[in-house]
Every structure is written in C-alpha cells, then in structure tokens.
Amino acid sequence: MPKKILKAYKIRLYPNAEQQVFFAKSFGCARFIWNKMLGDKMEHYKTTKTTLHNTPAQYKQEFEWLKEVDSLALANVQQNLRAAYSTFFKQGTGFPKFKKKGIKDSYTTNNQKGTVAITQNTVKLPKIGHINARFPDKINGLIKSATISRTPTGKYYVSLLVETITTPLPKTHSTIGIDLGLTDFIALSDGCRVANPKFLAKLQDKLAREQKILAKRRAVAKADQRRLSESRNYQKQKLKVAKVYEKITNARKDFLHKLSFTLIKNHDVIAIEDLNVKGMVKNRKLAKAISDSSWSSFTTMLSYKAEWYGKTLVKIDRWYPSSKTCSNCNHLLTKAELPLSVRTWNCPVCLQKNDRDINASINILHQGLILVKQSKTVGATGLA
Structure with missing residues (x-):
C-alpha cells in the first residue's frame, strides 16, 4: 500500500555572480546568528544560572x-540551536559549538505558498528567485523546505525535503543476516561477501602528498606574514586537497546507496548488529579503517529505505556473541579460545567448521528472526 514519506533530493545549483x-551573505548571517x-546564552547562564530565550528578531535592530x-x-x-540544546540535555551528546567560516556553510528555508519551487531547469x-540547476531525479510531491549549501570545492547544492508517495517493493520471502567487517565490508548469512572498497586507503598517498604541499605553503605564507586568505598559492592547494576528499566522499556514498538498495530490494527481513561505532573509533589502530567503512x-x-519500501530491518544487541557462538549447535567459545586473529574454527561439540564472519552473520539472522517473531507476538497480544 502506498505511503507518505519525507524524501530529500540533492540538486546541483549554478548561481551567477550576484x-x-x-x-555568501546568507551563510554568513546564519553563522553569525x-x-x-x-554566546549570549552561555554568558546569560554564567551570570544568572537560567536559560536565555533569545530570538533572531531581537538582533535585527542592532545589526540591520x-x-x-x-x-x-x-x-x-x-x-x-534549540534542538542542539535539547539533545545535549536529554541524550548527553556534545554541547553546541561555535561555527567557523568555510566549514559546512549552509542555511535552510521553508516553502510558504510556493516561495520554494522548481521548473524544468531552475530552482x-x-x-x-530562479537559479539554474541540474536535476538527477524527477521530483514529485510537496516541497516542505530547502537547505542550500556550498562545498569546500566551491560547488553549490540545494537539498529539497519533499513530501511524496512511495510504493512498497514486492515481497521476496527472503531473509538475510549481515556481519560488518573491515577486510570484507559485509559477510552475508547466505555465504556471500562484499569486499571493502577502502576509498580512503586507495587515495591515501595522493591525499598525503597534497596535504604536505599545503602545509609547506601555509608555512611560507606565515613566514611572509601574509594571511592565508590572501595567499593565492595556499588557496589553490587547499582546493586540491578538498577535491581529493570530495572524490572519496562521493565514491563512498555511491557504493553505500547502491549496496543498501540491493539488499532492501532482494530481502524482506534484514538483521544487522547495532555496533557502538563511536566507541570503536577510539581504538587508534582501527579508527581510520572504521571511519573509511562508514558503518x-x-x-x-538501510533503516530509512526499509521504512520507505515496506521491509524490516532488525538490529541485534551489540553484546550478542555472534562470532563466538556456533551457528549449528549454539556452543559458546570464550574470548581466549577465539582471539580476533582466528578467522576459521572447528566447533568442539558438533565439529562443524565455521568461518568467523559467515558464522556471525548466520547467528545475527537467527537472533533477528527471533526478535521479529517476538515483536509480532507482542503486537498481536496488544490488538487482542
């Protein structure tokens, strides 16, 4: 049955000089506010120990x-800003930080009675008013908001949040378990593997060379007592570094989008580990590889595409011992019996030969199906 969803479409803009x-003014004003x-909230709290409820309107008289x-x-x-404060106090995540020029320059506006609209080749x-644009996809639905951004390489984009209709994909009656890894990006419970493209690693040498040149040009500019913004050679090299990062990011996103859609299209239930990636990247030896994988x-x-297309994604508790449990007889090995360096092992009880990653993905699938069955039972009980 078709359902309403909110979907974002990213569109390349080609603005003229004006x-x-x-x-630039909009990015600057959004950053300033x-x-x-x-800053005013922090100072007010230091003085009064109460929250300051300030608004942009009160600053317009002073800053016309x-x-x-x-x-x-x-x-x-x-x-x-209000949402950032709320998240900090409720979830304990990082306190809101001050924004810097040139880093994630963007602003968001809302569509009010057609103030945000599209034509065949403009937004x-x-x-x-109208800005020349290139549309990668056909956009159908009600535009709710638009976020305009500028990349470090000088490209402009608008992300349109659209209320649209999506149709669930046909049922395949197939289930799959996924074990995330570094050598292989994923190992599947059907025995298949997807190699880790390692986009950052492939361009690491080129990136290091460009960053080394950038550091030298920074040193030259400082020795000549010139601002970096006024050093043309530094700015040219900074652009080259940004282009390498952009290439890595685009290749990674393309890979992740295609793989996630393939899995959603071909399976009705997908089980995956709920990993603590934020904690895992604290391991200095694995941080770069984990970040490059973008788990x-x-x-x-997978989560939002499953919701869009009528599929089920179930996350397994991160403490579930999927690698150390035999998928055939459920015998559990200790950490000492199965160190990380051991990639295959024979179960001492049933003698089954287990591949560490494939075995883990099978266990993840079994546990996921149990959780799905339990949720359906609870739902049926609630209806009764």
Missing part, C-alpha cells in the same frame, strides 16, 4: 544587515 554574493545566540537575507533562514537557526528560492551511514541508509 546569486553567489546573496548565498548561531554564534551570537549561543540581517534584514538583507531570508528571515526564515534565521528562524531555522533558532530551531536548530526558485525566497529573496533570490553508521550504511546502517542509516
């Missing part, structure tokens, strides 16, 4: 240039 100036409101940009962009900054935005992004893609 439009680029407007974007975030930093000003955050804030009126030159879209007011909804500033209102969304207030909402984002219309408030206070700026969190992959899991997130």
